[in-house]
Amino acid sequence: MKRLPPLPALHTFLITAQCCNFTRAGQQLHISQGAVSRQIAALEAHLGYALFQRQARGLALTREGQDWLPRVQQIFALIEQGVREVGGRSATxxxxxxxxxxxxxxxxxxxxxxxxxxxxxxxxxxxxxxxxxxxxxxxxxxxxxxxxxxxxQVRKLFDEQLTPVCAPSLGQGPMQLQDLTRQMLLHPSRDEHDWRLWLQAASAGFEPQGPKQHFETLDMAMAMASQGTGIAIGDFALIGDDLHAGRLCMPFALKVTTGKxxxxxxxxxxxxxxxxxxxxxxxxxxxxxxxxx
CATH class of the missing domain: 3.40.190.10 (Periplasmic binding protein-like II)
Structure with missing residues (x-):
């Protein structure tokens, strides 16, 4: 069985075939023109046929060189893919x-x-x-x-759907919109936009004027709601685990899609x-x- 050609020599052949010039290939490989010429000559001797025709204005691939080029390109493409995929599996x-x-x-x-x-x-x-x-x-x-x-590269997870949520102790029995005027409303932002949007969609006909608390994040408002502090406006898609576990409940069925x-x-x-x-x-x-x- 004939010994396989060395990989560095194949890489030199690939770069030289792309340049068709020993000097430019050497610049890309950071070696001398003479070193490129010697590696190509050694590879040709190993294979037993010429890969390039030496011409006055540069190089041209022989028929064998033309046959070799797509195969060598495929070899290095597979190596690059392997480096990327194996590295992707091991890296955090x-x-x-x-x-x-x-x-x-x-x-x-x-x-x-x-x-x-x-x-x-x-x-x-x-x-x-x-x-x-x-x-x-x-x-x-x-x-x-x-x-x-x-x-x-984008993958959609879910739409935002606003709905009031509270601890089961507050949500027991039917709740009417007017009941919200007597409950503490928990706001996930200072502008109170989410609550206003939901009340408008529910045709509540009133602005929240009762006791309220503001939080810096939605997660903090949800945590306080689960402790029975008040009623928060939450995102239906994000509270599934809390609903299944009984930490939160939905006192109203209305869910408002925001477009986000x-x-x-x-x-x-x-x-x-x-x-x-x-x-x-x-x-x-x-x-x-x-x-x-």
């Missing part, structure tokens, strides 16, 4: 997400790590709702708002296999949650 994926999605995301990531310890994920939380992959070194992010349209949503995005068109699998899995978990509620 960096994921960014806003705190408002933590009630849904964190349990899913814990489930993922139990199922796929070979694809570890490091989560960074933020009060920001977006991501700038040009400045931030994340592999993927969960973003909140309108559907992203900036050339990213939660999206899983990545900047790369050639994502590591582990990242693709994680994004597909999270999207599937979001779909199954929506169907179960």
């Amino acid at each position: 994926l960096q994921l960014k997400a806003p705190t408002c999605v933590m009630r849904w995301l964190l349990p899913r990531l814990m489930e993922w790590q139990a199922l796929r310890p070979d694809v570890p994920v490091e989560l960074t939380t933020t009060v920001q709702h977006g991501v700038d992959f040009r400045r931030e070194g994340f592999d993927a992010a969960v973003v909140y708002g309108a559907a992203p349209n900036h050339g990213l 949503g939660y999206y899983l995005v990545s900047p790369s068109k050639t994502m590591p296999t582990g990242l693709v699998e994680l994004m597909e899995w999270l999207q599937a978990r979001a779909s199954s949650l929506a169907q179960s509620l």
Whole structure:
């Protein structure tokens, strides 16, 4: 069996075939023109035929060289793919997400790590709702708002649907809209926009004038609501676990779609296999949650 040609020589052949010039190939390979010429000559001697025709103005591939070129390109493409995919499986994926999605995301990531310890994920939380992959070194992010349209790889998780939520102790028995005037309303933001939007959709006919508390994040408002402090305005898609566990209940059936949503995005068109699998899995978990509620 004939010994295989050395890989460095094949790489030199590939670069030289692309340049058709020993000098330019040497510049790309950071070696001298003479070193390129010697490697090509050694490769031709090993194979037993010429790969290039030496011409006055440069080089031209022989018929054998033309046959070799696509095969060598395929070899190095497979090597590059292997480096990317194997490295993607072993490296820790960096994921960014806003705190408002933590009630849904964190349990899913814990489930993922139990199922796929070979694809570890490091989560960074933020009060920001977006991501700038040009400045931030994340592999993927969960973003909140309108559907992203900036050339990213995008997977929709779920739409935002606002609905009042409270502890079961407050939600026992039927509740009327007027009852909200006697309850403490918990606001996930200072502008009280979410509550106003829901009350308008419910045709309540009144502005919230009773006792109220403001919080910096939706998650904090949900936590206080689960303790019976008052009634919060929450996102239906994010409270499924709390509803199933009985920590929260919905005193009203009305859910108001805001036009915003939660999206899983990545900047790369050639994502590591582990990242693709994680994004597909999270999207599937979001779909199954929506169907179960």
